[in-house]
Amino acid sequence: MRRVFIAFVLISVAGPVCSVERLSVLDLIFLTRDGCVNTSQMRSNLDQALKSLALPTNYKFIDADKLKPSDLRRGYGTPTVLYKDRDLFGKTAPSAPPSAPS
Numbered sequence: 001m002r003r004v005f006i007a008f009v010l011i012s013v014a015g016p017v018c019s020v021e022r023l024s025v026l027d028l029i030f031l032t033r034d035g036c037v038n039t040s041q042m043r044s045n046l047d048q049a050l051k052s053l054a055l056p057t058n059y060k061f062i063d064a065d066k067l068k069p070s071d072l073r074r075g076y077g078t079p080t081v082l083y084k085d086r087d088l089f090g091k092t093a094p095s096a097p098p099s100a101p102s
Contacts, residue, residue: 023100025050025055025056025057025058025059026059027083027084028059028060028081028082028083029059029060029061029062029073029081029083029085030042030043030046030059030060030061030062030075030079030080030081030083031062031064031073031078031079031080031081031082032061032062032063032064032078032079032080033063033064033065033078034063034065036078036079038078038079039078039079042079042081043061043079046059046081046098062080064076070097071097071098072093072094072095072096072097073094074094074097074098075094075095075096075097075098076091076094077094
């Protein structure tokens with residue numbers, strides 16, 4: 001069921017006039033961190049959703065901890081899937097990168 005939901009969300013964020021054929025995994029980013037316990041399940045669900053849409057699974061896989069400190073994507077929780085820099089599930093983009101722990 002999660003895979004169907006992810007596939008539906010992928011189609012929805014691509015825009016109402018965009019067909020599945022125009023969806024591009026080049027615009028898809030899987031954002032995570034080392035030790036994130038939900039990464040393997042979320043990645044499996046995403047891969048299966050893409051396969052069900054006959055799309056490749058060669059999206060970008062990014063470790064948020066390796067991004068530059070100024071990169072706003074560091075402010076997302078993990079795992080997060082971004083499509084064209086928008087959270088797949090509608091979470092608002094971070095307005096500032098997280099501050100360093102003190």
